[in-house]
Amino acid sequence: MASGKKALLATVMAASVAGMPHLLWAPAYADDYADLLDVLRAKGSLTRHEYDTLLAKHVHHAALAAEPHATHAVRGATSGTRTAVAHAGHGAQAGYEPGIRFDAGAEANDVSLRAEDAATRAEASARSAQEAANALNSGNFVRVAKYVPGKGLTFKAGPIDINLSGFVNGFYTYNSPAGGRPIAGGVSSGSSGFDSSAVRNGLLPAGFVLKMNTVQQGMDISAVLGMYPGLDNAKPAAFNANSGGSPVGLGTAGIDLRQVYMTFGNKDMGTFKIGRDLALFASDAIMNDATLLSVGSTGSNSAPGNTSLGRIGVGYVYADWIPQISYTSPKLGGFQGSVGIFQPLDEFGYADATNPTAAKTPSQYSAGASQHSSPMVQGRAVYDFSVSDLQVHIWASFLIQHMQGLNSTRPDGSTLLGEDQHHGAMVEAGDIGTKLTYGPLEGVAYYYRGSGLGTTGLFFDGVAANGRKRSSEGYYVQGAYHITKKFRLVGSYGVSNLYLAGGENTAAESALGSAGLVRRNQSEVGAAYYQMTDWLTVIGEYSHTSSAAHGGGKESDNTASGGVMLMF
Structure with missing residues (x-):
């Protein structure tokens, strides 16, 4: 191949001189520079276009250098041309790459060829990209989406996104009761009489x-499955896995x-x-509560269950996770609404279940109900x-449920609700x-x-033993300050009040006496949160x-907690 290119070089030089009879010609064969171009082309260091361009320039410069020998070139023009043609023919037979020209239109032809080649390559690339997309969507490939801290891991299997997210937390909690008398329906452990330590969930x-x-x-x-195990032993009771624990x-731990x-x-x-899933009423209250990531009120610390109370019962009523058929509207200028029907829940006497003197109490605090002809x-x-x-961010929510078949009985089995008393109640709440966030x-x-x-x-204790509804209200206020991007201080105060129904009184000896029934639960919380990494927060x-x-009875307690929350 190299000898053919050298011969072609000689041919071009000879032809150039033959077209100018006034110049002398001296036979010019390929020199060391042409040899170097051949070697670089053979090794792939030069593209065909680069090789042709450099060789053409070299031929041009060689022709200019040959002008002093014009007289000798004229004498040998005829024989030189024949020799060059012979060399060119030999080069072609020796396997010189076809298609290379050094005429005036060579560059334009090469540009056209390169444009056509680029179009062909682009079409092939588009076909390959489409084939790759079809293969990915076929489900034969599983790939991982870009990880976003706190949003879990997302795997893409064809047209399906599979996301796994979660959190784990653990706290050491020391609870010290400040004394007082037991309160039926109260959330303080102040009357327990002894300090307690626990390693538990928040x-x-x-x-x-x-x-x-x-x-x-x-x-x-979409389809969602959420599993929520606790750290401490479970003791199944009225609240299932969320009942008090069994140390x-x-x-074994409970799974909620x-x-x-x-x-x-x-x-x-x-x-x-x-x-x-989480219900609508009061859902924003718990989702914006800072104690969601900490402990708050412990509930029971000597025998901890799956969770503490946080601010449940001391600022809001727990929204709960309830079977539902609900609808959420599209967002319209920042506004969004939701409505749904939910599994109706029973009226429950929490004060009776937590009353430490129940065996001595002549009456029942609250009525119960377990009949439901309509949904919540x-x-x-x-x-x-x-x-x-x-x-x-502003929110508002409501709840309505009709309670039917109200019943209330004394410890001796006699009923407190006569035929002329209320056996149904329409529960309403809002x-x-x-x-607000500002910097x-x-x-x-x-x-x-x-x-x-x-x-x-x-x-819980919403209807009195006489069948009449009790009113309740509560609130909490919370402030937070980010000292740095990772360090945050929070303080909050909350209250939940339960009022007596008509016909109730505070006389302990009365058949409807509610002296020991909770009137008010409240708490003050101060916390510090330090985000050590994208996953770990120290609290x-x-x-x-x-x-x-x-x-008039009271009880109170103090709790100190320290732990870590991991979220991925």
Whole structure:
């Protein structure tokens, strides 16, 4: 190949001189420079276009250098041309690459060829990209989406996104009772009479949430399963895995399967949800409560259950996880609404269940009900907007449920509800709250009121033993300051009040006496949160909790907690 190129070089030089008879010609064969170009081309260091361009320039310069020998070139022009042609023919037979030209149109032809080649390559690349996309969507490939701290791991299997997220926490908690008398329905442990230590969960247990999402016929469809195990031994009772614990050897932790639901819809039509999930009423209250990531009021610290109370019962009524069929509207200028029907819950005598003197009490504090011909109805509305650098989140929600078949009996089995008394009640409740964020400052204010709603949990002591509804209300205020991006201080104060129904009084000897029934639960909380990494947050907290009864009894306690929350 090299000899053919050298011969071609000689041919071009000869032809150039033959066209100019006034120049002398001296035979010019390929020199060391041409040899170097051949070697670089053979090794792939030069493209064909680069090789042709450099060789053409070299030939041009060689022709200019040959002008002093024009006289000799004229004499040998004829024979030189024949020799060059012969060399060219030999070079072609020796395998010189076809298609290389050094005429005036060579560069234009090469540009055309390169453009055609680029178009062919682009078409092939597009085909390859489409084939790759089809292969990824076929489900034969599993890939991992970019990780976002706190949003879990997302695996993409064809058209399905599989997300695994969760959290784990653990706290050392020291509770010191400040004394007092036991309060039926109170959340303070002040009357326990002894200090207690525990290694336990905070308001949140551990959590592992599996979500599967896909898009079919223009609808976003998802399925969610949430598993929430605790650290301490479970002791099944009225509240299942959330009952008080059992610190006895050979025990096992409880698993709270509180989430299992599906959704379908899109941003234009809204979203439907069917299954078990957090209810609408009071959901924003707990989701904006800082103690969600810490301990707050312990409830029981000597035998801890899956969770502490946080601010449940001392600022709001627990929203709970309830089977539902609900609908959430699209967002319209920051506004979004939700409404749904929910599994109706029983009216429950929490004060009777927690009354330490129940065997001596001549009457029952609260009525019960377990008949439901209609569902519970809940609704919620939120509005988000900003004013300059101030971010505002406002919410309001409501709850309605008809209680039927109310019953109330004395310890001896006799009934407290006669035929002429109320055997049904319509429970109603509403709340409103706001969260303000301005730079490093955050503030939350919340208020609720209910008729028959009760306190601490939904329908706990909401109806008196005589069948009449009790009113209740509560609130909490919370402030937070980010000293640095990772370090935050929080302080909060909250109260839950339960009022007597008509016909009740505080006389202990009365058949409807409610002297020991809780009137007020309240707490003050101060906490520090330091985000050590994207996953780990270190938490230190102090809380003071107190309960007061309608008859004047009181109890209070103090709790110090320290621990770590991991979220992924």
